[in-house]
Amino acid sequence: MTLTILFAAGDGDFAEYAPHLNAALSEAQLEAEIVTEALPASVDFIIYAPANPLRDFSPFTRCKAVLSLWAGVERIVGNPTLTQPLARMVDPALTKGMVEYVTGHVLRYHLGIDTHIHARPGDWVHAPPPLASARVVGFLGLGALGQACAEALSYLGFQVIGWSRSPKTLPRVICHHGDAGLQTVLEQSDILVTLLPRTPETENLLDAHRFAWCRPGLCLINPGRGALIEDAALIEALDAGAVQHATLDVFRTEPLPKDHPFWHHPKVTVTPHIAAATRAETAAQVIVENIIRVQRGEPLLHAVCRARGY
Numbered sequence: 001m002t003l004t005i006l007f008a009a010g011d012g013d014f015a016e017y018a019p020h021l022n023a024a025l026s027e028a029q030l031e032a033e034i035v036t037e038a039l040p041a042s043v044d045f046i047i048y049a050p051a052n053p054l055r056d057f058s059p060f061t062r063c064k065a066v067l068s069l070w071a072g073v074e075r076i077v078g079n080p081t082l083t084q085p086l087a088r089m090v091d092p093a094l095t096k097g098m099v100e101y102v103t104g105h106v107l108r109y110h111l112g113i114d115t116h117i118h119a120r121p122g123d124w125v126h127a128p129p130p131l132a133s134a135r136v137v138g139f140l141g142l143g144a145l146g147q148a149c150a151e152a153l154s155y156l157g158f159q160v161i162g163w164s165r166s167p168k169t170l171p172r173v174i175c176h177h178g179d180a181g182l183q184t185v186l187e188q189s190d191i192l193v194t195l196l197p198r199t200p201e202t203e204n205l206l207d208a209h210r211f212a213w214c215r216p217g218l219c220l221i222n223p224g225r226g227a228l229i230e231d232a233a234l235i236e237a238l239d240a241g242a243v244q245h246a247t248l249d250v251f252r253t254e255p256l257p258k259d260h261p262f263w264h265h266p267k268v269t270v271t272p273h274i275a276a277a278t279r280a281e282t283a284a285q286v287i288v289e290n291i292i293r294v295q296r297g298e299p300l301l302h303a304v305c306r307a308r309g310y
């Protein structure tokens, strides 16, 4: 029987994804048709991104799984009409992109690159930076992305520590969990990278109280979600010098409004949600692998837990 796969993402996405999805489906010898419109009761799988207007999943009575093109699922996980299993995106190319973004921005802080970019003629201060082994990089979030970035930085020689909801043991990373673990990571990190999902528990995690725990002069990199940080508390911490500089890729409102203080703050670098994108070629493989698994009665890869919200 031919499977009907509804592609419900952004307007321009179908043209980019369809050839890769079709190639992966035919390689897997799965008979399937990918469509952008279908009778809901005829749909077997939905490939989804919130850029699509689809919000009511209840008519999709035959649908066996909703496969997100996005790693972050906060805009869909609480949808009460979504009773089908949901998988988030873990795309090896997206992960590589995040490793490159985080490594680049950590090295910017570690090497003090801005000092040299902004140097005036005659600014000859011979002060070589310390080696990476003298610097602690902390990760809030040790999931698919946090772990890959932590591993890359540990290979560069940084001391890497991290924090997650559940206890973990990872090579070359000192792992913490719980409230005490969060305080330890904030107290010890010279550079902090936030790669947590947005959930009710992580919203406003970095507030004035938590900024007070941070090592003075902390540099912050947030490619996770804007809502992890209380904007006003960060600006206060930057103004007070408690946080030296912040590189922010994600915001409560995107695009970041032109008049938002982050655009104008001298200690903030704004990047426009470009840290890591899902890449059609590799994501198509992940999606088709999940379709195969469901067809075989095997559990979904990267299944979202609704109770946890990620």
Ligand code: NAP
Binding pocket: 071, 072, 073, 090, 094, 140, 141, 142, 143, 144, 145, 146, 163, 164, 165, 166, 167, 195, 196, 197, 198, 199, 201, 202, 223, 224, 225, 249, 250, 273, 274, 275, 276, 277, 310
């Ligand atoms: P993931 O694999 O689900 O990992 C999430 C990590 O956060 C896990 O280590 C989890 O702990 C931890 N966590 C969740 N809730 C927590 C809590 N209340 N307290 C402590 N730790 C908690 O997610 P991922 O694939 O690494 O992605 C992380 C986030 O990156 C996404 O949700 C998305 O928001 C963001 N993202 C941004 C971009 C971009 O371009 N800027 C691109 C992709 C993704 P456990 O390990 O114990 O479960």
